[in-house]
Structures are given as structure tokens and as C-alpha cells.
Amino acid sequence: MTVAATTAAAATAPDPAVRRRGDFTNVARAELAKLRTVRSTYWTLLVAFAANIGFAVLAASLIAPRLGARDRANVDVVRLALAGLHLSQIAFGVLGVLVITSEYSTGMIRTTLAATPRRRTLLAAKALVLSGVTLVTATASTFAAYLAFQAALPAGIFAGTSWSGPGVARAVFGGGLYLTALGLLGFGLGAVLRSSTGAIATLFGLLFVPPLLLDLLPGSWKSAVGPYVPMESGGQVYIAVHYDPGSLGPWGGFAVFCLYAAAAALAGFALINHRDA
């Protein structure tokens, strides 16, 4: 027993050669390493960039020149430029889902929870790393998209498209914020449902079904409920000037959208300690 005790002490005593890092930092570094070392991360980001930039160029070269004078006055330039967000939001949402559900689908969750038995710490680290990576890449993609839009835009169609135009910088940055919150929404759904297909289907449902349903509702319902549905509320943050009628405004709408993401994430946090791996 003495041999065992000595060996145990020797094996668990901190190695003085290793810099002591906080536990959370360790988990976060591990989660970042996980994200960096799978191809799906890079494919997802590639799709997102291609969608944002590609649609920006299309909008600038095909849609903008064909707008009538009245449309030109009413269309929001940044919203037009960031048309690709409808597609890239899927990419970022799926990225958020996969960050958590891939662990369950491969069975690696058991290895992960053996390495980090403190489950809420694990989820928090995943959420933090996901948000950080998404914020940086999504914002880069929206800025790149807007630059591409400006470059491809024939001269003289719009006024106020420069970076100093009203709400432009905020809206472009808001596009990055929207995609980040969307990634977290996917993450929360994935943590609750623990299934890739289930979470992605639910994400699609939350985003695309309410607008369809709203069109079936009487007008009073539509104007009361409409501004609060996920895509409608969150979508205001990447509009520079011409908000939808009756909308909650960019930051009000984004706050509501963040509530959706927070609700999903908090549900995930609540459930993870009460279920077997």
C-alpha cells in the first residue's frame, strides 16, 4: 500500500516544469483545439464567406442596377449587401449545433466528460470558444461582403453607401453579431436535443417557419407578433436605416433575438447535469 500511496502522490503532484494554468483556461484551450482540428469547421466558414461575399457581388451587380427610383429610395443598402446572410446563417447555426452534437453522435462525449467532469464548465468553455471564433469570422465576412458590394456596385446608384453613412458601420458589425448569436442558438438547441439532425431541423423551423405562419394570420396578429419572431427581431441589427415597419429597432430586436439564444443555452446548462452521458 505504501508503494501505491507514493506512486499516487508522485503522479498527482503538480509538475513544477508545467506552468500552472487555471482549469477553465485549460478546458477552453482544449475546446479551441477541437474546433481547429476538424475539417467541418473550415468547410462551414468557407461556405459562410462564399455566401456572404458571393451574394453581395450578385446584389451589387444584378439587383441594384435594376431597382426603380422608388425602390432605390426605400431599400436598405446594408441589408441588400448582406443578402448572403440568409445562407451563411445556416452555416453558422450548423457550426454551433455541431460543436456540441458531434460529441454525442461519435460517442466522444464520454471521453470529454471523463476529461472534464464539471459539465457546466465544459459547456461554458464550448460556448465561449464558439462565440469568439464566430464573432471574429462572421464579422470579417460581413465586412468583406460589404467591401465586395461597394466594389461591384455601379457608380451613382445609391447615396450614403460609404462607411460613414448613417448606420452603415453598425449594421455591418451587427451582421457579425447576428451570426454569433445564431451560432449560440444552434449550440443551445444542440445541448438540449443532443442530436445533430434534431437540432438543425429545430433551428430551421425556428428561423423559417414563423414568417410563413405569420402570412397566414390576420393582419393584427401579424403586426403584434411579427417583430418578435427570431429572424425578424434579430434581422434588424444589420439594417442601416430602413427598418421594417413596426420593428423593434436594431438593438431592441437584437436583444429579443439574444433572449432566444440565451433560453436555448440556459436550457442546455440546466439539463446537462441531470442526464447520463
Added chain:
Amino acid sequence: MIEVTALSKRYGAVTAVDGLTFTVPGGAVTGFLGPNGAGKSTTMRMVLGLDAPSAGSVTVNGKPYAGYRRPLREVGALLDAKAVAGGRTAYNHLLWLALSNGIPRSRVAEVLRQVGLATAGGKRVGGFSLGMAQRLGIAAALLGDPPVLMFDEPVNGLDPEGVAWIRTLLRALAAEGRTVFLSSHLMSEMALTADRLVVVGRGRLIAETAVADLLATGSGNYIRVRTPEPGELGALLTARGATVARESDGALRVTGTTADVVGELARVRGLGLLELSAQQMSLEQRYLELTRDAVEYQTDALAPTAAPTPK
């Protein structure tokens, strides 16, 4: 040391683990045996805190698993080698594990070399054979240099060289004073590797014993004697209270005494001995005997072909 106390786990109406109590000591290899569905994997998952017990407790070196800040430095476990993200390389899989517990990166290359995967570090895990995936899982268990090691079917898929290597590795780890706990269905390997055994069936403890003790008490153990004077020796032994039977090849099958007594008796009476050996039931036979009534998934009854017993 792993201490399991009155551990139970119920899934709805099914009781997978039922009041298990046993101890896995340091400095020895302890085998965890039981039929399929006996609750071995469930028990191991509860040791690691993956499943919450319905009742009872399990501690590792005095603390529950979740109480350790850097658990990989305390317990190294291999539960399911194929439960890895296939798109990652072997090196990257071990890298995130090392980072999560503050283990130096240099350990990754070290353990890859130790398990014989030094050249496969850059290959994607999804393309690994079962044997390679097992080796990677073993590498992951060794990563934190832990005093407690837990393996679920470690020799699954390994070639003979790998099987021999694992046996040597486990015995060396136990000799260093570490706690080695492994479950396996490969009885012949278990007999060579384990010092102690915990046998479970239908979620309950059937036996907790040393391997040597288990083998020594086999009901089918006997002494095999070949002598030019079988009738005379047989009569002498029967007079001393032993039971003697004749084998088909003319040898005597003696129970109720020891080989030493038989040999001494022959020497004293001037009888020739051509062969004198103590025949033990194999671990497989002893195990099947113990768990006959506890098998969850019973196959159709066939006459079992007992593996030849080397002794």
C-alpha cells in the same frame, strides 16, 4: 484504489447494477468478469461519473471522480475505442485531451511512441483499424501518467503481438504500484494477467477473490498419475481416503489429496512414477461454473468444448 459501496443503477424497471460492493487495490491487476449484460460497463461508467448511481457510491483514491480538478492525472480509462471523432488525427485527439488537463504537449508524442503509433500520429482516426483505435485509447489512458487505470476490453482487436504487449504493460503498471482494473472476456489472457478477480452477474457480485485461490478451489481439479503399478497405487490412495478413478489412457485420476502426498507415497512404497501433475480447471471453466445461473443472454445449450488446460 477504487472503492465501490452498495452501488446500484436502475434504468426504469431494469436494474443494471444491484448493490455492488468491492475494492480494487493498488499494486495488482484486478479483472472484472461477468456475462454480457452483467453491469460491467455501467459500473465503469459510474466510476468515471458518466452515469449517476441510483444508490450507493464509488470513489477513486478516496474521492469521487468529479472531485478531481485534473481527473486524467488520476484515472486513465479506455471504455470504447471507437468513440472518437473520425475527422481528427490521432495526434490532435490526444492533444486536446492533454490541453484539457494541463498535461504537457510532449506527453502526446511520448504515449504515441509507447503504444506503437508513432508513425500514425498524423493519420485521421476514422481510418484506423480496431487494433489501432484500441492502441490510441490506451495511449489516451496513459497520457496523464495516472495511478489508476481502467480498461474495458483492452485486447479487443489487437494482434498477438499487441495482446502480449498489453499483458506485459498491465503487469508492469501494477508492479509500479498502480491500480489496474480491466474487464475482458478473453479468459486465457485474464488468467495470465490478473492477480485478483471481481465476478458479477445480473448486476450482483458473485465473487471477489485472488485468481490463485479461485483456481485452487475448482471442483474439477484433480491429480493425474501414470504409474506401472496403477492398481497398487490406487488401492493405497483409496486407503488413505482419496478418490481414485481410471482414465481411458490408463492414468489415475485422484481427488482428495495433494500431488506431494501421492509422490511421497509412491517413493516410500517403491512404486514407479511416469507422470505426476496437478490438473486445475481453467479460469474459463471456473468462470462458467460460477456464472452459469447468471447469464442474461443465454445461447442454446451445447456441450462446451473446454480449452485444454496447461499446467
